[in-house]
Amino acid sequence: MTLIANNIANIKNKIIKVQKSLNDRSVTFPKLVAVSKRQPQYKIDESLSSGQRVFGENRVQEAQHRWKHLRPEYPDLTLHLIGPLQTNKAADAVALFDVIEVVDRSKLAKILAAEMKRQNRHLPCFVQVNTGEEPQKAGVMPGEADEFIRFCREDCGLDVVGLMCIPPADEEAAMHFALLREMAKRNDLPELSMGMSSDFEEAIAFGATSVRVGSAIFGAREPHP
Numbered sequence: 001m002t003l004i005a006n007n008i009a010n011i012k013n014k015i016i017k018v019q020k021s022l023n024d025r026s027v028t029f030p031k032l033v034a035v036s037k038r039q040p041q042y043k044i045d046e047s048l049s050s051g052q053r054v055f056g057e058n059r060v061q062e063a064q065h066r067w068k069h070l071r072p073e074y075p076d077l078t079l080h081l082i083g084p085l086q087t088n089k090a091a092d093a094v095a096l097f098d099v100i101e102v103v104d105r106s107k108l109a110k111i112l113a114a115e116m117k118r119q120n121r122h123l124p125c126f127v128q129v130n131t132g133e134e135p136q137k138a139g140v141m142p143g144e145a146d147e148f149i150r151f152c153r154e155d156c157g158l159d160v161v162g163l164m165c166i167p168p169a170d171e172e173a174a175m176h177f178a179l180l181r182e183m184a185k186r187n188d189l190p191e192l193s194m195g196m197s198s199d200f201e202e203a204i205a206f207g208a209t210s211v212r213v214g215s216a217i218f219g220a221r222e223p224h225p
């Protein structure tokens with residue numbers, strides 16, 4: 001077994017352990033989104049060899065470079081966009097990705113909806129919520145989330161399946177996970193994308209249906225170019 005395959009197996013075991021402790025048979029196995037941004041290709045190849053097929057990237061161009069030519073080889077790939085999306089990259093994002101996790105403002109929602117129609121690719125979307133109300137972070141403010149979710153679904157016709165958040169680095173993640181869960185529940189949204197390398201177990205305990213794990217699988221990332 002390669003190191004990467006071993007890391008993935010370990011994380012899956014941890015996920016199973018948390019799930020068992022929850023004692024809730026209705027809970028389905030959370031999706032493990034392997035965050036491949038700024039990781040060397042050989043590590044991604046190792047994860048593909050081990051059977052990993054769901055990946056997260058935060059930049060459209062970087063993701064195109066890595067995945068465009070791999071797509072034909074792995075038709076069962078699922079690519080999640082997990083980083084902020086500029087409207088001028090929306091067309092490329094719709095063409096490449098399978099899930100858009102970062103819908104967070106009306107201009108972007110409108111443009112994504114138009115692109116999906118144009119390309120006839122109706123992708124599942126998450127609304128990103130800035131649960132910590134951090135000025136530098138993407139995401140709709142919690143107080144505006146309900147109306148924004150309604151806008152995305154009813155006015156734009158987006159297929160909103162769930163909510164996504166990145167809790168502030170210096171706060172207890174638990175209260176943010178609980179807030180997101182509550183928000184999803186009252187809006188009838190089944191999916192919760194929350195939890196990263198340091199807190200995916202806690203996120204699952206709060207009902208995460210997918211976790212985004214990078215460094216715990218692939219190790220430290222290369223610096224930004």
Ligand SMILES: *Cc1c(COP(=O)(O)O)cnc(C)c1O
Pocket residue numbers: 035037058082083166196197198212213214215216
């Ligand atoms: C980079 C990134 C991750 C992965 O972070 P790790 O701590 O390496 O697991 C998860 N979610 C988002 C939105 C990211 O940008």
